[in-house]
Amino acid sequence: MIHARKETTGREMEEEFAVLTGEAAGQRLRQAEPDAGGIVPLWHDVPSLPAQAGDYYGLALLKEPVWIWSVPAYFYMGGVAGGGAVLAAALHGKRPLRRLASWCRVLAFLGTTVGPALLTYDLGRMSRFLNMLRVFRPSSPMSVGSWSLAGTGMAATLALLQGDRPSAKPANLATALGGLMVAGYTGVLLGNSANPLWQDRRRLLPLLFISSAVASTAGVLEMMPLDRKEEGGVQRFGMAGKAGEAACMLAMEHVHQSTPEAATAMKKGKGGVLWQAAKVALVAGILVELVPGRSPAKRKISGALTTLGAVCLRFALLETGRTAAREPLAATRPQRRKMGG
Amino acid sequence: MTTTITGFFTDTSVCIGCKACEVACKQWNQLPADGDFFSGRSYDNTIHLEATTWRHVAFVERGVSLSRQSTARPFSWLLMSDVCKHCERAGCLEACPTGAIVRTEFGSVYVQPDVCNGCGYCVVCCPFGVINRREDDGRAWKCTLCYDRQKDGMEPACAKTCPTDSITFGPLEELKEKAKKRLEELHRRGVTEAYLYGMNDEDQPGTEGLHAFFLLLDRPEAYNLPPAPSVPTKGVGGSWGMMALGLAGMVAAAVAASRAGGEKR
Ligand code: SF4
Ligand code: SF4
Numbered sequence: 001m002i003h004a005r006k007e008t009t010g011r012e013m014e015e016e017f018a019v020l021t022g023e024a025a026g027q028r029l030r031q032a033e034p035d036a037g038g039i040v041p042l043w044h045d046v047p048s049l050p051a052q053a054g055d056y057y058g059l060a061l062l063k064e065p066v067w068i069w070s071v072p073a074y075f076y077m078g079g080v081a082g083g084g085a086v087l088a089a090a091l092h093g094k095r096p097l098r099r100l101a102s103w104c105r106v107l108a109f110l111g112t113t114v115g116p117a118l119l120t121y122d123l124g125r126m127s128r129f130l131n132m133l134r135v136f137r138p139s140s141p142m143s144v145g146s147w148s149l150a151g152t153g154m155a156a157t158l159a160l161l162q163g164d165r166p167s168a169k170p171a172n173l174a175t176a177l178g179g180l181m182v183a184g185y186t187g188v189l190l191g192n193s194a195n196p197l198w199q200d201r202r203r204l205l206p207l208l209f210i211s212s213a214v215a216s217t218a219g220v221l222e223m224m225p226l227d228r229k230e231e232g233g234v235q236r237f238g239m240a241g242k243a244g245e246a247a248c249m250l251a252m253e254h255v256h257q258s259t260p261e262a263a264t265a266m267k268k269g270k271g272g273v274l275w276q277a278a279k280v281a282l283v284a285g286i287l288v289e290l291v292p293g294r295s296p297a298k299r300k301i302s303g304a305l306t307t308l309g310a311v312c313l314r315f316a317l318l319e320t321g322r323t324a325a326r327e328p329l330a331a332t333r334p335q336r337r338k339m340g341g
Numbered sequence: 342m343t344t345t346i347t348g349f350f351t352d353t354s355v356c357i358g359c360k361a362c363e364v365a366c367k368q369w370n371q372l373p374a375d376g377d378f379f380s381g382r383s384y385d386n387t388i389h390l391e392a393t394t395w396r397h398v399a400f401v402e403r404g405v406s407l408s409r410q411s412t413a414r415p416f417s418w419l420l421m422s423d424v425c426k427h428c429e430r431a432g433c434l435e436a437c438p439t440g441a442i443v444r445t446e447f448g449s450v451y452v453q454p455d456v457c458n459g460c461g462y463c464v465v466c467c468p469f470g471v472i473n474r475r476e477d478d479g480r481a482w483k484c485t486l487c488y489d490r491q492k493d494g495m496e497p498a499c500a501k502t503c504p505t506d507s508i509t510f511g512p513l514e515e516l517k518e519k520a521k522k523r524l525e526e527l528h529r530r531g532v533t534e535a536y537l538y539g540m541n542d543e544d545q546p547g548t549e550g551l552h553a554f555f556l557l558l559d560r561p562e563a564y565n566l567p568p569a570p571s572v573p574t575k576g577v578g579g580s581w582g583m584m585a586l587g588l589a590g591m592v593a594a595a596v597a598a599s600r601a602g603g604e605k606r
Pocket of ligand 1: 433467468
């Protein structure tokens with residue numbers, strides 16, 4: 001056997017040395033990107049010319065976000081949940097608006113329970129979702145967000161069960177407090193990453209997410225059957241949100257002038273189209289609402305347009321972030337400019 | 342017993358682009374191959390650091406001569422073995438919501454594979470574009486600075502294998518002394534473009550210095566390194582402040598809405 005042969009020469013390899021036992025041992029060959037014919041991965045162009053001063057063959061410096069569609073979908077749902085939670089608390093105890101308040105509670109509940117499911121769907125390893133609540137790390141907006149989401153989910157469930165009773169006030173207030181966090185933290189999360197497009201707008205993104213959360217909550221509510229009083233309330237809430245969202249989107253584009261390299265990501269490709277669509281839908285929603293006279297159809301169209309715009313906006317942010325990460329100059333040029341050279 | 346803080350000093354002026362470090366790293370860490378990609382144009386067929394590629398040798402082909410080198414036409418190669426920088430203030434570590442990323446007793450930044458849940462936030466928070474999530478197991482991976490080898494008192498596989506000692510491993514303070522001496526030597530020989538990248542806080546305040554720092558011969562951009570990287574969490578206070586402002590607006594809108602509906606009739 002092996003031992004016998006080992007004795008003869010003493011130079012045979014120990015069999016155990018060839019056994020892979022480490023953490024990474026079970027892994028398979030990484031597949032080249034299928035859309036490139038299985039041969040050339042995402043870096044399609046490696047130039048044959050000498051490198052240009054200022055970048056490394058135009059290859060990406062940063063990594064693209066790995067998130068899939070369910071993350072922007074969650075961003076939208078989280079916004080609606082936050083807006084719903086806050087509105088529900090404000091309406092609590094207002095008899096004539098009882099029906100509206102209960103719809104708001106349903107929105108808050110759905111957003112904080114279906115939302116996390118969407119988030120979990122994106123995780124590489126769903127089995128480990130609970131690790132999110134293993135530590136609390138104030139420096140990480142994702143950690144802060146996970147905790148607020150978990151807490152708000154519970155409060156929203158309680159508020160939904162307790163309904164409109166006066167004793168439900170604490171649950172409603174707790175949901176509103178958590179809802180505020182849920183609506184806002186996603187903007188902080190994107191803004192405080194190394195992605196050049198998001199980072200440069202780190203102060204605008206939270207405002208954009210919050211105003212859009214208000215607008216999208218109103219958008220959903222506008223599509224429901226409402227009476228006169230309810231309609232008045234929803235419209236006031238929605239108009240504040242839509243005006244804020246439009247102002248933030250304008251400001252987002254204004255930042256373009258100081259960081260043109262990252263800003264081009266908002267004009268080209270899938271991200272550019274989605275961004276334009278978000279703008280058009282938002283403006284159209286506002287215009288429809290400004291048409292004089294009132295009818296349920298008008299209100300519903302406006303609500304649908306607002307919803308469409310809000311969804312497009314979330315996807316546009318992810319897509320444009322992807323494009324910006326692929327452009328090395330978007331990362332390096334602003335840093336150079338800050339260094340003054 | 343206190344352990345010494347260790348790190349890498351990568352002196353790119355002696356790198357010969359042999360890729361031995363890439364291979365040694367793959368072998369020791371049992372990392373799978375990356376497929377059969379060959380650009381056929383640049384000698385760089387690894388392209389960038391990846392979840393399965395923890396050392397990457399960059400090949401910069403330039404129509405520029407280096408000081409003290411004479412070529413028929415202006416021309417030179419720059420070679421650099423890139424790796425996770427193990428930042429003193431690491432974007433990945435500060436962003437990770439699960440605590441999967443920790444600082445080891447050797448001062449390196451380590452991802453615990455059994456804790457990472459694959460949320461992918463570290464991926465967008467590394468200002469160097471190092472860490473990435475693997476598609477097949479959904480976890481984030483990067484260079485461990487051979488934590489397992491260091492535990493047994495061995496040097497990392499890449500440093501051990503590097504034939505020109507372009508990659509040196511050792512106590513960080515010793516490495517810094519060594520790097521300064523090497524820089525002086527090069528400057529004395531007339532290689533004026535040489536400089537140290539990310540050695541300490543003054544060189545790179547955004548990360549407060551790197552535990553894997555480099556001697557470079559051109560601007561960082563030429564090697565696909567950011568000129569002034571910064572930990573993304575540095576400005577997080579401003580964002581939270583703006584968020585609070587926005588939330589006040591949201592509450593005001595909700596209160597206005599409840600009035601509008603309730604008081605009219
Ligand atoms: S280079 Fe990136 S992955 Fe490495 S420690 Fe720094 S932030 Fe983390
Ligand atoms: S992907 Fe893993 S290591 Fe990265 S931030 Fe998420 S939990 Fe932490």
